[in-house]
Amino acid sequence: MTSTISKLFSLPTNVQVTLSLSSCQKQGKSLTTHLTFQGPNGSISTTIPQEIVKQTKEAREFLCILANPCCKPYQPVYQSMIQNCILGVTTGFTKELLLVGVGYKVDKIDDTLLSFKLGKSHLVSFPIPEKVTVDCISPTHLRVQGINKQLVYQTASTIRFLAKPDAYRGKGIRYLQENPKLKTKR
Structure with a gap:
């Protein structure tokens, strides 16, 4: 049955x-x-x-x-x-990201491109997908918004992958509510 x-x-x-x-x-x-x-x-x-x-x-x-x-x-x-x-x-979906570290900054060049300073010798550019809006609240705070949950979360995850939080110092790109566990120094 x-x-x-x-x-x-x-x-x-x-x-x-x-x-x-x-x-x-x-x-x-x-x-x-x-x-x-x-x-x-x-x-x-x-x-x-x-x-x-x-x-x-x-x-x-x-x-x-x-x-x-x-x-x-x-x-x-x-x-x-x-x-x-x-x-x-x-209501839409929102994911917020923080850039933590000395010299870590983000600039929005136009509606389709972000430019990151991530402690490297060069700037890292990131193209913003269609149907997703990215707002730079401050040079170290990003807000990713859109109506498609999968696309918003995937975009935030890809941005976070550019510089994952370090296990010892905690610097990198992290989600707003994320508190990574730091390892003790040797």
Whole structure:
């Protein structure tokens, strides 16, 4: 006997969703549902298998149904994808970074390029992806914002990778709430 797991998503008043069926060529003959969310921050779209999402009679609600047993392990993934799209178009996602160290600075050259001074003999330039905004609050404080959670967090992680925090002194690029454990000196 198969069990049906369902979750009802109610949309805020300023968010609209459109569902459209499309065929996915990677999966052969299976159909997928293309969800497009529009809100005050912009629009974002995601693709989910057809048997999972159904529109209810209410215009402000849609249902995430998992009746297929092979889709059961993916239930949290699909639910978080939908929830992240709703949060992205209403409030957006933010990740803040700090540059810690003597001479560590960042300059925003234009809307598409950052220039870092990271204690090296040369400047390190970083191209800002589309659909992501980066604000320089101070020369040592960055804020990465956008509506796509995966893209915002990936951009922040790539910036952090330019100079990871040192294990002995703690200098480098770190997240705002991150407190790295420092090793004792020998």
